[in-house]
Amino acid sequence: MSARVKICGITTVEQGQFAVAAGADAIGLVFYAKSPRCVDLEQARAIALACGPFVTVTGLFVNAAASAIESILAKVPLHLLQFHGDETLSDCERFHRPYIKALRMRPELDLEASIAAYPSAVGILLDAYRPGTPGGTGETFDWQRVPTQPLKPIVLAGGLTPDNVSQAIATTRCNAVDVSGGVELGPGMKDPERVKNFIVNAKRGNL
Numbered sequence: 218m219s220a221r222v223k224i225c226g227i228t229t230v231e232q233g234q235f236a237v238a239a240g241a242d243a244i245g246l247v248f249y250a251k252s253p254r255c256v257d258l259e260q261a262r263a264i265a266l267a268c269g270p271f272v273t274v275t276g277l278f279v280n281a282a283a284s285a286i287e288s289i290l291a292k293v294p295l296h297l298l299q300f301h302g303d304e305t306l307s308d309c310e311r312f313h314r315p316y317i318k319a320l321r322m323r324p325e326l327d328l329e330a331s332i333a334a335y336p337s338a339v340g341i342l343l344d345a346y347r348p349g350t351p352g353g354t355g356e357t358f359d360w361q362r363v364p365t366q367p368l369k370p371i372v373l374a375g376g377l378t379p380d381n382v383s384q385a386i387a388t389t390r391c392n393a394v395d396v397s398g399g400v401e402l403g404p405g406m407k408d409p410e411r412v413k414n415f416i417v418n419a420k421r422g423n424l
């Protein structure tokens with residue numbers, strides 16, 4: 218089975234289209250005002266509608282108010298929610314949508330217990346930990362910490378690039394990967410060539 222790939226932090230219709238054309242299984246729309254990849258409602262709706270069927274359009278939130286998420290859901294056709302902050306199980310479940318929960322790999326994290334805390338998640342995204350920055354750090358973490366028999370499907374993230382994604386998959390045996398900065402020319406500016414190379418390398422990685 219080849220890995221599933223999500224390109225996160227898509228900011229324009231054109232970026233969404235070239236990611237999908239290159240074989241992305243999912244794209245991520247960031248609804249976090251402090252991110253350089255944050256999109257507004259109109260942009261998000263246009264991107265989501267341009268991706269076509271069978272691509273998982275994911276909305277990413279960081280400790281967002283429920284009312285803000287509801288307003289976005291009313292306008293933007295999202296298939297999956299990604300909670301990237303300190304959301305509790307009930308915060309994640311209240312929208313009755315499939316969701317993934319991001320966990321940042323701080324050194325003292327009890328990973329098994331943290332994964333078990335989200336029994337209704339369709340997956341757990343593991344990301345690098347940098348204090349004060351909830352995501353999109355461009356940094357890797359120790360891939361040896363990824364459990365070999367996790368309670369939930371794992372999405373590997375954090376500092377992945379076209380050059381290291383095959384090795385990351387071979388090391389962790391993860392069959393889903395997520396990237397943002399590693400396929401950019403600058404924050405929010407996805408590079409078609411890097412996106413294509415990332416997807417090719419992820420999908421021929423050694424699972």
Ligand SMILES: O=C(O)c1ccccc1NCC(=O)[C@H](O)[C@H](O)COP(=O)(O)O
Nearest residue numbers: 225252351352353355375376396397398
């Ligand atoms: O991408 C952002 O700007 C961002 C901001 C705040 C929270 C999460 C964010 N991105 C989440 C993702 O899913 C990224 O793909 C993940 O953090 C990995 O990012 P990178 O290391 O740049 O590939």
